[in-house]
Amino acid sequence: MATQKPFRRHSTANPALRPWANRIIGGAVFIILIATLAPFEFISEGVTPTGAIREFFAHPSDWNDLIGNVLLFMPLGFGIALRVQSHGMKLWRGLVIAAIASTLLSLSVEVSQVFLPSRSPSWIDISTNTTGGFCGALSYLALAAIAPNYLQLFDKRVKRVLSVQNLAVALITWVLLMGLISLSLQQAAQLSNWSSDFPLSIGNEKTGDRPWNGRISKVEISDRALSEAEITQVFQGNLLLQPGLVAAYDLTTATNGVLSEVEDRTGTLPNLVAQRNAVRASTRGAIVSGEQWLETAQPAAALSERLQKSSEFTISAIAATSDLNQAGPARILSFSKDPLQRNFTLGQENKQLIFRLRTPITGENGVYTALIVPNIFQDLELHHFLLTYHQNMLRLYVDNPETIYSLELTPEITLFRYLFPFEGRILQLTDFSVSVHKLMFYAVFFVPLGLLLALISAKFKEQVQFDILLVITGIIIPALLLEPIIRNGQFHMQNMIFSIGIAATTMLLTKGSMTAWLYSEGKK
Known part of the structure; x- marks a missing residue:
């Protein structure tokens, strides 16, 4: 008697599913790369194998990271x-391939x-990403068992909903x-989340664990x-910071060499009071360190308000480091409560x-997007640092008005922070990353x-005239209206051209496939 082969209905080939699978895999990989590697500015300086291995096994993860990593890789496994x-x-x-692919991509x-x-980087991320890919494949198996023809049903229902009227709405x-989001992003670079119960410190954190050695x-x-x-x-x-001066401390007037x-x-603001020990000083300024620094006797509430x-603000500080290898960062001037909560540092x-x-x-620590300027501290001489903040633009001047470093907290930086919050080291903004x-x-x-x-x-x-009208009313006019909203009343032609180009290119590249899909199997 011939042996009957087992019936394996679920493993029957179905080429019609491949376009859907390719779209899901491609979209999942794209989102993963954006979420994990943006802004794609790779730097080898300072990277050592020992340091990388130490960080790989030491970096902590919270529950938000763990759950987020699993969810991020589930579409790939599916x-x-x-x-x-x-x-x-x-x-x-599929379970095995999904787990292996997720592991390799995560690695x-x-x-x-x-x-x-x-x-x-963290080994925990690889584990949770692999778990996410496996769970995604498992969810597909469950869905295929419950509703074998779910994709065909989903396809028909989507086409039925996509009428011209619904698409116009x-x-x-x-x-x-987009307009509402742009308006909200403009408010996200204001100083609206400052706290009024922080002291102003010179030479250290209030907790005394971020000392700066200098004058x-x-x-x-x-x-x-x-x-x-x-x-x-x-x-x-020839000019003080008047009008609008909120604080002015002269640290060169010591009594018997002590402040x-x-x-x-x-x-x-309240008076600055010496911490731990009296601060030594001269006509060149106060000498601060881990054993002596200055802090307001009460919170600098008026400064915050x-x-x-x-x-907006202007901060002027004349200072000199006494050690070129300080870290922490070491606090020169800090309006903060502890190493994790600050208004500025x-x-x-x-x-x-x-x-x-x-x-x-x-963020409340100000660490996610910081102004980082290399090679400022190259000697032990006094330097004049002047910082201004106005309309989302932070500028640093060093010793003269020509030496300028800037950081603009633009809507794109805001959106990136909201979409992809991470507890990394520091987001360094350069021309490429911007x-x-x-x-x-x-x-x-x-x-x-x-x-x-x-x-x-x-x-x-095949109605060219309609396409031209569609580009004008659906792309050019929205771009013209949105650009001033996005840029807080300013209009940048290059940004408008950029936005029009993205929308028009997307429309032209996808129209053919959209047409083929909408009219496949006679379904409109």
Whole structure:
């Protein structure tokens, strides 16, 4: 008697599933790379095998990271299992292939993150990513068992919903949503989340564990950003930060070479009081270290209130380091409660100057997006540091008005922080990374717009005049309206052209496939 082969209905090849599988896998890989490697600025300087291995096994993860990693890789596992079924392979192989593929992709990502200053690789990420891919494949097996024809049913229902009227409503809704998001992003770089119960410290954190070894002679803070002309006058010694001066501490007036208390010349903030030991000082300023630093006797509430109200400031500090290899960063001037909560901090990290500013974008520690300027501390001489913040732009001037370093907390930086929050080292912004952020920002806004227009255009096959009208009303006009909203009233032609190009390219590249899909099997 002939042996009957087991019936394996679930492993029958189905080539019609492959386009769906390819889209899911491609989209999943794209999102994974964006979420884990953006802004793609790889730096080998300072990376050592020993340090990378230590960080790989030492970096902690919280529950948000663990759950996020699993969810991030689930679509990849789902798509791989779907692709396996399309070839008629046994479905258990989909589980194995999904787990292996997820592990290899995750390993590649973690190795790449070693060279990204804003990321921290971890073996835990590889484990959770592999788990996510496996769970994604498992979810496909469960869905295939419960509803074998789910994709065909889903396909028919989606086509039924995509009428011209519904697509037009979706288009208008998306443009309005983009406008609302742009308005909210503008507010995210304000100083609205500052705390008023922090002291102002010079030479250390309030907790005493981030000491700076150096000399500081003057500190002045204003609740407005000085103009370029005023900044020139400041460096010429002809102008204080008036009007708007909130704090002015002169650390060169010591009694018998010692400072025990320093008065704010404006009378706005509490006096600075020596911590641990009396601070030694001379006409060149106060000498601070881990054994002696200065801190306001009470929280500098008036400073927080004034700067929070104006959402702009100017900070002037004349200081000299006594050690070129300090880390922490070591606190030169810090308006903070402890190492994890601050309004702003001016610090030294070896030869780098670091300024952390608290906004809804940067977090309550101000660490996610910091102004980092290399090779500032190259000698032990006094230098004049002047920082201004106005309309999302942070500028640092060193010794003269010509030496300028800047960081713009733009809407694209804001959106990136909201979409992909991470506990990495520090997000360093350079010309390349800023360009990547801008590309991602406009892609998030205008790629969906292009896809909606491609669907509408596909409903009116081969009508060139309609496509031209669609580009004008659906791309150019929204871009013209959104650019001033995105840029806080300013209009940049290059950004508008960029956004139009993204939407138009998306529409042109996808119209053919949209048309073929909508009219496949006679379904409109």
